[in-house]
Amino acid sequence: MTHLCAHEWGRVAVHNGTGPALERAFTRSQANALLLAARSHPLANRSGTNILVDRYTEIGAQQVVGVIAAPGCSLEILPKIDATSDENDETIRTRLVSMLDVALGLKLGDGQALAMARQKETLLDILIRLFADRLLAEARRGLPRAYMAQEENLAALRGRLDVIQQFTHNAVRPDRLACRFDTLMPDTPLLRVMKACVLMLRRHARVLATQRSLDELRFLLAEVSDVPVTALPWAQVRIDRTNRRWETLYGLAKLFLKREWQRTNHDAKAGQGITLLFAMNDLFEAYIAALARRALLGSDLTVHSQGGLRYCLMEEGDGGKERFQTTPDILIKRNGQVVMVIDTKWKLIGRNPEDKKRGVSQSDVYQMMAYARLYQCREVMLLYPHHASLGSEALDAGYGMMEGDERLRIASVDLVAGKRAVEQQLEGLIAPSTVT
Template sequence: MTHLTVYEWGPTGVHNDTGAAPKNAFTRSQANALLRAARSHTLANQSGTNILVDRYSELRAQQVVGVIAAPGCSLEILPKIDSGVAEGDEAIRTRLMSMLDVALGLKLGDGQALAMARQKETLLDILIRLFTDRLLAEARRGLPRGYMSQEDDLAALRGRLNVIRQFTHHAVRPDRLACRFDTLNPDTPLLRIMKACVLLLRSHARALETQRRLDELRFILADVSDVAIGALPWTQVRIDRTNRRWESLYELAKLFLKREWQRTNHDARAAQGITLLFAMNDLFEAYIAALARKALLGTDLTVHSQSGLRYCLMEECEGGRPRFQTTPDILIKRNGQVQLVIDTKWKLVGQNPEDKKRGVSQSDVYQMMAYARLYECREVMLLYPHHAGLGADGLKAAYAIMKGDERLRIASVNLTTGKQVVQQQLAELIAPDVAGLEVDA
């Protein structure tokens, strides 16, 4: 099993000769398998070049993070916003696990995940072990069962009589009764998904203890039907009070299984692999939105992500339609009125101290000016991840928008400080009192 780790935009070697590849490179067949798996993911464009770029002698990751696993190989892609600071893979992996936990609501808990990250486990190893341990604990407590309709020919009546079958097949057999009845059965849509996930993860688990636990789960789920991943009954799953404790497990199973089958052009060969990939722009936005909600609990401010949906233009004709719909990353509202629009950007800014614009893109400024106008909001903000080049205090600046009373604020949050500190930073940024920000004319 060849496993390599790279960072966003980073390369990994490909050995194109027929001989065995060195330890720091994939063989050509392994590279092709990873490329097929990348193309099968819902994030991928038609050729998958927004995830992995094949440059013959190397594969280069793009702005995604996560794991691509194929038979005999896996590639882990980690985020790294600050190339000027030396950090170990364990610290970066721990931070990524925390971001995924918060953004996706996986309820992983810090203790076990962080401990495994420090033991140099890969992201895939960590998620497989967390899923396995939690599923095994719940299975030992008892499997959720559901009433399922069955039909059988019995000597005594059970449930209801199937009249048509009784008077056709058993017209001369009064000793046999065609019965229809409901039985409590563990072979439910939820457990079929769990079993499919167990079978998939068994082929990718590297730790012997994890493999042993997955084998135990296969034995516990022996009475549950085997269903191909492409035919899993996602729409039939119902989470209610009887199986609420399985909800986070269901979300984890979707993370492992469902993303490949939201496309009609998936590659059947890629189904043997796992692609847990996240666009860093989207992950950063979801992480900030989730922590902002926690930061504003108990206040009259509410957080709305990927909402708004107002249009920029209206056609000047009879029956004209609106055009160019907007979707701001985060809206902060009070009593239904937008107080602040936040647009998150996963990019480096402020690297050049002589740049008075602090590296902010002109197109981003135009976008925020449009948001201020469309959402009738006096405060708009561009929010970036902090890096060492911004100094200890981070990025805090404000600009008055010309010909109006709106203001654009530019700020950064330090992700290395932990989610509690990030939450506090967001509370201070979103609070109405903005005294102390540097204002540029």
């Protein structure tokens, strides 16, 4: 099994069969298998070049992070916004796990996330171990059960008699009674999802301790029916007060099985691997939105992600339709009124004194001006990750819009400082600017 690690926009060597073999390189067949997995992934464009690019002697990663797997090989892609940083992979992986914890609501403690990320395991190994450990702890406490309808021929009456069944199939068997009754059983839609996830992950777990946990789970879930991934009863799963402690586990199972926004892809037919990829733009947006909610908790401000949905234009004439719908990343509201629009950008922002535009895209500025008018708010912000070239202080620059009182702010948040520090930065950026 060949496993290599790269960073966003990084490259990994490919040995094409000529010259001496390289120690850290994929063979051409392995590279082709990874490229095929990239093309078949839900996140991919038609050619898969927004995930991996084939340059013959190497393959290049794009702006996604996670693990992409194929038979006999896997490639882990880690985020790295600052090319000049000398952080090691364990530190970067720790930060990625922390971002996923917040964005996906995994409810990891800081100490647990740090310990897991430093085990020199891939992101996929970490998430599989997290799922196995948590599910095993809950299963040992007791499986959630529900009354299930049963039909069985018994020697004594149990429940109620199925008259039609009794006088047709059991007409010549007076010693048998066709009974219908309810039994408290663990074979629920929720646990069928859990068992399917356990069986699938057991094929891909590489750590011995995780394999043992998954084997124990297979034993504990022996009474639960085996259901193929393609036939799982997602619509029948109900999270209520009786199984609320399983909610996070159910979210993790969807992460592995259901291809949610996280863009997980599992080849159920071939059984050849599991690919877990996250678009960094989406992940950064979800991370900032979640921490903004924490930062503004208790205030009169509320945070709404991927909302708004107002249209820019209306066709002229009778029955004209609205066109060009907008979906701002984050809306800050007070009493239902938008007071700030934030658009997150996972890209480098400059502080070159010679560049008066600070490297901001002109199209991004036009977009924010449109948001200011459509949502009738005075404050709009482009928010970037901080990097060393910006200096020790986070960026916070304001620009007044011509012919109006709206203001565009260009700011950065330091992700290296940790979740609590990011919350404080966001509170400082949002709260003072929304004072009426």
